[in-house]
Amino acid sequence: MRYDLAIIGGGLAGTATAYYAARAGARVILLERRDVNLGASGSNAGSIHAQIPFDPFRHLGADWARHYSEVLPLFIESIGLWAGLEDELGGDLGFVAKGGLMVAGSEHEMEMLREKSAIEQAQGLQIDLWDADDLAERAPFLTAGFPGGAFCPIEGKADPFRIAPLFLKRARAAGAALRRNAPVTAIAREPGGFAVTAGGETVHVARVVNAAGAHAAEVAQLVGVHVPIEAHAIQVCVTEKRPPLLPWLLYFTSEKLTLKQAIEGGFLIGGGWPARMRGGPVVDHRSVLRNLALAQRLVPGLGEVQIVRSWAAMVNGTPDWRPVLGEVPQVPGFFLNLFPWMGFTAGPAVSRAIAALALGQAPEVDLAPFSL
Template sequence: MRYDLAIIGGGLAGAATAYYACKAGARVVLLERRDVNLGASGSNAGSIHAQIPFDPFRHLGDEWAKRFSEVLPLFSASIELWAGLQQELNGDLGFAAKGGLMVAGSDHDLQALHRKAAIERAQGLQIDMWGADMLADRAPFLTEGFPGGAFCPIEGKADPFRVTPLYLKRARELGLSLMRNTPVRAITPDGQGFTLDIGGRWVQAHRVVNAAGADAASVAQMVGAHVPMDAHAIQVSVTEKRPELLPWLLYFTSEKLTLKQAAEGGFLIGGGWPARMRGGPVVDHRSVLRNLALAQRLVPALDGVQIVRSWAAIVNGTADWRPILGEVPQVPGFFLNLFPWMGFTAGPIISRTIAELALGQQPSVDLAPFAL
């Protein structure tokens, strides 16, 4: 059988693309070289972002932020999808969107947040600037003395252990063929679409979606396309359960940090701290200690908290932080679903749109600015 669509990659991007394509009535096969949700999609900290990240803003500047800000409407559109996703997929995704607070560690950083907020607002994102008094009043769990922060009311969290599996479960109910432990060896245009070599066996499809995350560049090379994407090893930690304290996604401008409290009480501490590579990604205890110290500097109630688990994963990245999306111009029928760093947030809307494009339907959002 020739499939309408072959999708490479069993993370959130691949699973969600498969779901939306199957929902549209397409014959779809998903090929995963190991098992599903083992990469960044199942190993990230579960943050739902909408603000421009501060660390690259600090280093790359206002002009970079203005260019990057073109992705913000994608985040907003995806968060709208997230809000109804539990009902659509009929399952608990641990989703909550109570807001995200970016705390300024200095007066200089607060001025930078004001500049960044102006760029974000120009893209339609609501950003509320809080001064020191408002910060102390609304966030009494913070260390005293910070000059202010930026609050975005649509940010939040979801559970990365649940999202991809539920998308896949619903896609399989709609007819998805899922092939685990099936690395793609070669992709060859065959006149009617593509033939994919899966190790002495072949899969044929009219169109192909590359949703392979950190392996996307090597997959794209199989059809002669150069994708400027690389891989980074980063890590996350979770603490013991503590009484309910933190309602929001929390950031800190002084160094990389995301902090949030799960419904069961544990704190997830992340922000992109580096892990080590030893055959695969492994936790670097130095990053654990620095990440925890930063969280404790911001939230004193975390003093003495125990880390119960830390884990590392490979994430995909681009130098300018922008996604690479849509059909490859020189390879008709070959599509890219590649969203670096914050693909967990953008996954639902991007995947729905890629499925629409691959099936010749009207796209939900315009991906043209992010073409290869």
């Protein structure tokens, strides 16, 4: 059988692209080298982001932030989709969007937050600046003495174990085929499209979407394309269940931190702390201790909470943090769906747009600024 579209990668980007393309009537095959949702999509901390991350802002500056801020409309559009996905896909995704608070660790960092928030607001993102009194009144669970923070009301969380499998289920119901344990080893041009060899089988397709995350550079090399994407090993912890304490996604300007409390009561503690590589990514206890100390520095109530589980995973990044999206100019019919670091948030809207582009339709969001 000949397919309209082969999608490489069984994470959120790949399964969502397969869903939107199959729903539009395309003949779709999804190729996954292992099994669905085993990479970053199913191993991240489930944060729904919209604010520009503070760590690169500190190191790369305001000019970088203004350039990076072109992604913010994608986040806004995608969070809007997230809000309706449970109804659309017919399943519980653990999606909650009560807001995200970025706490300033010093007066200087508060001033930097003010500068960053102006850049975000220029792209249509609502940011409310809180002073120390606001923190004391609205966030009494925080350690006293921080000068303020930036609150974004559309941020939140979702369950990374659920989203890609549910997208896949609905894609298959719409006719999409799936090949598990099928690493792609060759992509050759042929009349009318490509011959893609995966897991010992060759399939013939009109177009290809590379949504392989941390392995996307290897896939792109099969068609002679260099993609500036890197693989990073990072880790996350989750605690025992506790009564409700933290209503929002919480960040900190002085160190890397994302902290949130799941609906069932466990705290997810992350922020991009490095794991070790030993054959694959493994948890580094040094990062665990520093991450937990930082979480307790912000929220003293975590002091007696026990860690239940820690895990490590590979995520993808680009040097400038920007995504690489759309058709590769020198290889017509070959598309990239690569969103570093924040791909869990952006995945629904970006994948819907990539599916439209790959089927020759006009996408609902502009991906042109992110072309390779």
